[in-house]
Every structure is written in structure tokens, then in C-alpha cells.
Amino acid sequence: TRKQGDEELLVYEDTMFVRGLKRKCFDGEEDIEGTLAGIKAIPSYNLQRQSLLDMSLVKLQLCHMLVEPNLCRSVLIANTVRQIQEEMTQDGTWQMINMQSTGQASVDRLVSTDILCRSSREQAEGKHVPGYSTFSKDFEGDQAQDSSETMSTASSVQALRNLQSNVWEMENPQENKGNFQKSLDQIFETLENKSPNSVEDLFSEVDNSYYDLDTMLTGMMSNTKMGHCDGLEPFPSPTTTTSSSNCKSDLNELDHIVEILVES
Amino acid sequence: MKCFPCQFSNAVKSAQSSTSALMSVSVFEQADIISTVEFNHSGELLATGDKGGRVVIFQQEQENKTQSHSRGEYNVYSTFQSHEPEFDYLKSLEIEEKINKIRWLPQKNAAQFLLSTNDKTIKLWKISERDKRPEGYNLKEEDGRYRDPTTVTTLRVPVFRPMDLMVEASPRRIFANAHTYHINSISINSDYETYLSADDLRINLWHLEITDRSFSIFCVALCGVAALYCSEFNSGVFCAGKIPAYLSKCLRYSFAVFEEPEDPSNRSFFSEIISSISDVKFSHSGRYMMTRDYLSVKIWDLNMENRPVETYQVHEYLRSKLCSLYENDCIFDKFECCWNGSDSIVMTGSYNNFFRMFDRNTKRDVTLEASRENNKPRTVLKPRKVCASGKRKKDEISVDSLDFNKKILHTAWHPKENIIAVATTNNLYIFQDKMN
Numbered sequence: 001t002r003k004q005g006d007e008e009l010l011v012y013e014d015t016m017f018v019r020g021l022k023r024k025c026f027d028g029e030e031d032i033e034g035t036l037a038g039i040k041a042i043p044s045y046n047l048q049r050q051s052l053l054d055m056s057l058v059k060l061q062l063c064h065m066l067v068e069p070n071l072c073r074s075v076l077i078a079n080t081v082r083q084i085q086e087e088m089t090q091d092g093t094w095q096m097i098n099m100q101s102t103g104q105a106s107v108d109r110l111v112s113t114d115i116l117c118r119s120s121r122e123q124a125e126g127k128h129v130p131g132y133s134t135f136s137k138d139f140e141g142d143q144a145q146d147s148s149e150t151m152s153t154a155s156s157v158q159a160l161r162n163l164q165s166n167v168w169e170m171e172n173p174q175e176n177k178g179n180f181q182k183s184l185d186q187i188f189e190t191l192e193n194k195s196p197n198s199v200e201d202l203f204s205e206v207d208n209s210y211y212d213l214d215t216m217l218t219g220m221m222s223n224t225k226m227g228h229c230d231g232l233e234p235f236p237s238p239t240t241t242t243s244s245s246n247c248k249s250d251l252n253e254l255d256h257i258v259e260i261l262v263e264s
Numbered sequence: 265m266k267c268f269p270c271q272f273s274n275a276v277k278s279a280q281s282s283t284s285a286l287m288s289v290s291v292f293e294q295a296d297i298i299s300t301v302e303f304n305h306s307g308e309l310l311a312t313g314d315k316g317g318r319v320v321i322f323q324q325e326q327e328n329k330t331q332s333h334s335r336g337e338y339n340v341y342s343t344f345q346s347h348e349p350e351f352d353y354l355k356s357l358e359i360e361e362k363i364n365k366i367r368w369l370p371q372k373n374a375a376q377f378l379l380s381t382n383d384k385t386i387k388l389w390k391i392s393e394r395d396k397r398p399e400g401y402n403l404k405e406e407d408g409r410y411r412d413p414t415t416v417t418t419l420r421v422p423v424f425r426p427m428d429l430m431v432e433a434s435p436r437r438i439f440a441n442a443h444t445y446h447i448n449s450i451s452i453n454s455d456y457e458t459y460l461s462a463d464d465l466r467i468n469l470w471h472l473e474i475t476d477r478s479f480s481i482f483c484v485a486l487c488g489v490a491a492l493y494c495s496e497f498n499s500g501v502f503c504a505g506k507i508p509a510y511l512s513k514c515l516r517y518s519f520a521v522f523e524e525p526e527d528p529s530n531r532s533f534f535s536e537i538i539s540s541i542s543d544v545k546f547s548h549s550g551r552y553m554m555t556r557d558y559l560s561v562k563i564w565d566l567n568m569e570n571r572p573v574e575t576y577q578v579h580e581y582l583r584s585k586l587c588s589l590y591e592n593d594c595i596f597d598k599f600e601c602c603w604n605g606s607d608s609i610v611m612t613g614s615y616n617n618f619f620r621m622f623d624r625n626t627k628r629d630v631t632l633e634a635s636r637e638n639n640k641p642r643t644v645l646k647p648r649k650v651c652a653s654g655k656r657k658k659d660e661i662s663v664d665s666l667d668f669n670k671k672i673l674h675t676a677w678h679p680k681e682n683i684i685a686v687a688t689t690n691n692l693y694i695f696q697d698k699m700n
Binding site (some may be wrong): 052 | 352355357358359383445446463464465533534536537540587590591593596
């Protein structure tokens with residue numbers, strides 16, 4: 001039996017990301033629930049770019065579904081992430097160490113992105129993350145409160161740091177950045193260096209490293225080592241039942257998050 | 265199935281007055297989301313596949329001599345369950361039963377054959393008619409029970425008596441376990457003995473008689489092979505992919521890459537996604553190829569690889585909305601496109617149940633809508649217009665009020681006549697050209 005989506009999808013007033021131009025907030029302004037002091041700040045390009053990055057990471061995370069994910073879609077989203085990362089590297093905003101923003105405000109922002117990046121193990125244990133219920137507010141606050149490029153850069157940088165630290169539980173932030181970068185490079189390198197396999201390989205490979213592409217970027221990897229990505233084979237499969245059952249149990253939470261993001 | 269025969273005015277005003285101007289329509293409400301639509305080679309049969317793994321075949325009525333102004337209408341001919349949902353125990357994943365593609369084989373005898381595929385398995389179905397049955401057995405009663413031989417005193421010859429037409433579908437071949445990723449297209453070769461199936465990374469060559477093995481032609485990081493074709497006019501396999509860069513590194517065979525240089529002024533984070541090809545169709549003449557990407561339809565001359573010969577914008581007003589469309593995943597929608605029988609008009613779908621036709625000769629285009637509310641019986645099929653920005657004129661629709669849940673992904677054009685099949689989410693619309 002079919003389910004017909006009854007709600008009309010909201011189409012936001014937004015524009016293409018054109019570098020250097022400041023545009024109206026692309027998120028619905030009706031959700032601002034008093035987190036603003038009456039000022040509607042215009043998110044900067046960096047902030048929009050950061051949102052796009054966050055959105056892409058959520059999408060990759062959601063690729064773990066009951067039905068086998070779509071390879072093409074995953075690669076397109078991963079490429080979007082890479083483009084953003086490349087641009088941020090050129091900008092100099094992809095710096096981890098010195099951009100430390102302190103204070104309660106930044107912690108809230110951290111929390112909001114932290115939800116997306118919690119490892120599946122933590123979620124399975126039912127850890128309560130403070131501020132989860134105010135996720136949407138924090139997200140809005142994130143966009144509204146930032147008025148300077150530096151601040152927004154710091155938040156995005158912190159978010160990414162957070163992402164890595166959840167994934168790999170590394171203590172050295174410098175290592176984090178390098179490893180994250182390395183993993184991303186590895187992922188895209190292996191995608192480009194595919195070599196045709198023989199016919200026998202068709203049915204003999206059982207490899208879950210493709211799914212590591214997603215987990216690497218989104219932090220849902222549980223037990224695999226960081227960088228376990230060499231020689232990506234074209235036959236991925238999540239063979240560990242733990243990861244898939246975790247994914248399924250995460251689905252409701254992630255649905256909730258996506259609902260908030262998409263506001264549908 | 266409900267069927268509403270109607271008559272409409274054709275909004276495609278052709279320069280030639282001899283072409284017909286009216287279109288009539290049937291609407292079939294289906295139980296599940298339609299996932300593919302395909303006419304057979306003669307156009308007499310129209311097959312649809314849906315998300316529930318069902319195939320519904322419509323047959324065109326024989327032309328009524330008294331009603332010379334309209335062609336035969338389509339009615340349901342056969343319905344069968346092609347694919348069932350499966351569970352891959354190794355990967356702990358469900359395999360959807362949704363039919364991704366249907367391809368008809370040319371008719372060789374009384375029976376019809378088609379290939380239908382879901383994400384993993386291709387099946388060859390035989391559809392045959394039975395309109396007679398034998399009656400008058402000596403040893404069996406009419407209901408099938410065996411008679412006591414001692415009671416048989418006379419012998420008679422069983423005769424065939426007419427019965428109500430029964431259309432039976434039976435699976436003749438099952439081609440399984442050859443694709444790791446989702447099968448997105450199948451294409452029957454011009455020898456009608458072999459066919460190709462493709463997923464995002466691999467193209468397999470099958471023989472219709474052999475189910476336990478296939479040959480892997482490519483193993484490439486194409487990602488999103490939209491269609492493949494083996495035409496009698498062009499030797500070789502044509503496949504459309506997402507990233508020509510990957511194509512060039514991985515293909516072992518000589519190939520041609522059809523790629524237009526990117527317009528730097530339009531570059532954004534979404535450029536790659538929207539340039540990803542969602543469908544490829546070859547013209548009936550074999551000389552041209554049409555590709556559909558997210559915002560446009562491009563016609564390529566197969567002898568010229570560096571740029572398309574024609575480009576038609578389907579819904580350019582969406583370019584400024586790409587971020588939202590990325591957010592709600594609409595940017596990944598795979599629209600199909602099709603040629604008319606004479607290759608003069610191309611058609612593709614859009615959102616809000618709109619579909620677009622482009623006349624290659626006159627360079628005119630039209631936007632039409634497939635919806636029950638706007639297509640009442642005997643009303644004119646009005647051309648629609650989307651207002652991109654600024655003041656909205658009367659009867660125009662602004663971009664912000666488009667319904668992105670209502671998308672027309674699948675369209676098909678009768679191989680010979682001006683009859684089109686347009687699938688909205690759950691409804692199949694058949695529009696016909698009314699003869700003058």
C-alpha cells in the first residue's frame with residue numbers, strides 16, 4: 001500500500017551559494033523563538049556553507065537505511081562535502097587549532113552539531129546530550145547570533161573538530177585535523193583509482209569499507225580504526241549486525257533531526 | 265481501474281496545420297507509485313511497473329471504424345506480480361520489489377515477452393492469451409474429476425470452445441545475483457538475443473537463454489549509469505554517467521565522452537549534482553542522443569562529442585532554489601525523457617505534475633499539467649506557465665507554490681502515433697492526439 005505525502009514541501013526563499021554575496025537567511029524565519037534580540041542577522045556565506053556541510057553530513061549518515069543506499073547519491077553528496085572542504089581549505093577557514101571560541105554560546109552550538117556526530121555506540125547507550133531538545137533553537141541561534149566572519153568560522157571549525165573527536169576519540173586536535181583530511185583524501189582517491197576486477201571477484205568480495213566512507217564523515221563508526229579505507233572495493237556491505245541494528249535504532253532520532261532541518 | 269475518456273485541446277501549436285490539435289485522455293489510478301512506463305514496439309501495449317513490484321499492461325483497443333476521429337483507447341490487459349520484496353541476509357538489507365525498468369522484446373509469435381527488473385533481479389516474462397479451452401474429455405468430467413472408466417460407453421473427440429479471454433503471465437527466466445548495486449537500466453540488443461543490464465558500477469551482458477552467467481563489460485566508477493543502448497546504427501555500448509573524469513580513468517575500451525564544458529559563471533556547489541545525467545534516450549533515427557540532467561534536456565549529435573546540438577531548459581527557475589532542493593532531496597530526482605516517433609518533439613517531466621514538450625523544428629515549447637482537477641472531461645488542456653520572479657500574471661504559478669511532491673519522472677511516447685503516457689505519483693495519464 002502506498003503512502004501519499006500530503007504535505008506540500010515548503011520551498012524556501014533562497015539563492016544559490018554565490019561566493020562573497022550575502023543573502024537572506026534561507027531557513028524559515030518563522031521558527032525564531034525568541035532566541036534573537038529582535039535582530040534578524042543575515043547569515044554570511046561561510047555560515048551558509050557550513051549549513052550545507054552539516055546538511056550533507058546528515059544525509060550521508062542517513063544513507064544507512066533498511067534498504068541498500070544509493071551509490072550515486074552517496075558519491076554526489078560526498079563530493080559536495082569535498083568541494084566545501086576544498087574551498088574552506090583555500091579560504092583558510094579549515095584550521096583547527098587556533099580558532100577557539102569560548103563561552104557558553106559556543107558550547108550550545110557545539111551541542112547542536114554534536115547530535116549529528118554522536119557515535120552509534122553512544123546513542124545506543126542512550127546518553128543524554130544536554131540541549132538536544134533545544135536543537136532547533138540552537139541551530140537558529142547559530143545562524144542568527146553570528147555576525148562576524150571569525151565567529152562563524154570558529155563555530156564551523158569547532159563543529160568539525162567535534163565531529164572528528166567523536167569519530168576517532170583522538171586527543172590531539174592536530175592529529176584530528178590531519179587524520180580527517182587524510183581520510184577524506186583516501187576516500188576520494190580510492191574512488192578515482194578503481195581498477196576493474198575480474199568476474200570471479202564479483203561474487204567473492206564482502207567488504208564494508210564503502211560504508212566506512214559514510215561513517216568516516218559522519219562519525220557513526222563504532223569499532224573500526226580510523227583510516228581503514230585502503231583499497232575501497234566496489235562491493236560494500238555492512239556485514240556487522242551491530243552497526244545495522246544501531247542504524248535502525250538511530251533512524252527515529254535521525255528522522256527527527258532531518259525533520260527539523262527540512263522543516264517539512 | 266477508472267478510465268475517463270476525455271477530449272482536450274492540444275496546446276502545442278504546430279506550424280503545420282495538418283497535425284492534429286486535440287488530445288483525449290484516459291486516467292488510470294494505480295494502487296502504488298508508478299516507477300516505470302514503457303510502450304512495446306508496436307505501441308499496442310503499454311506496460312507500467314510500480315513500487316509494489318507489480319506490472320500492469322494496457323492494451324489499445326482496435327480502431328473503431330465509426331469513430332475515425334479518435335484512436336483506440338487503452339484498457340487494462342493484464343496485471344501480475346513481477347517481483348517480491350526480498351531480504352539479503354548477508355547484508356541485513358531489504359531488497360525493494362520496486363520495478364525500475366521494463367523493456368519489451370519484439371513480438372515473434374502470439375505471446376509477448378518483456379524484461380522487468382528491480383534493484384537486483386531481472387526477469388523475463390511471457391504474456392500469453394488464452395481464449396479457447398478444450399471441452400468434452402472422455403475420462404474427465406468438466407470440473408476435472410476423473411470418471412470411472414467403466415462408465416464410459418461412447419467416445420467423443422474433445423473440441424475447443426471459446427472462453428473469456430484470459431491473459432497469463434509466467435516467468436520464463438530469472439537473471440539474478442549479478443549486480444552489487446542497484447540495477448538502473450536494461451537494454452535489449454539489436455540481435456534480440458542478448459541484453460545489457462547496468463548498475464552504478466557495472467554493466468553486464470546477458471544472453472536471454474542463459475541465466476547462470478553473465479559477462480561484465482565494464483567495472484567503472486561511473487556512478488549513475490542512466491541508460492545504455494546497443495543500436496544497429498551505432499556499434500558499441502553507450503552509457504551515461506555522472507563523472508566523465510572517472511570514466512576516462514577506468515574504461516578499458518575505446519570510448520567517446522560526450523561532455524559540454526562547464527559554464528564558469530553558473531558554478532556552484534551543486535553544479536556536479538545538477539549536471540548528473542538521469543536519462544539517455546536515442547532517437548529513432550539513431551543519429552541523435554538525448555540526455556536529461558536536472559535542469560535541462562540536451563540533444564547530441566553522435567558524431568560530435570564536444571557539445572550538444574540543442575539544449576532545452578526544462579525548469580530554469582529552479583536554479584535559484586537549488587539549496588532547498590538539495591535539502592529536501594529533490595535535486596536527486598531522476599527525470600526521464602522521450603522522443604516522439606518522428607524525432608521532432610521531445611518530452612520530459614517536471615514538478616507540480618507538469619510536463620514539458622519541445623518541438624525541435626519550430627523551437628516552441630509548452631508546459632502541460634497532468635491532474636484530474638485541471639483536466640475535466642471535454643475541457644481544453646491549457647498550457648501552464650511558471651512565473652519565475654517579479655509580478656505574477658493571472659493563471660501563472662509562482663515557483664514558491666509549486667508542489668515538489670508531485671513530480672512526473674516517467675513519460676513515454678507511442679513509437680508511431682501521437683499518444684503519450686505520463687505517470688504522476690499514482691496515476692497514469694494517457695493523452696491522445698485527436699485526428700481532425
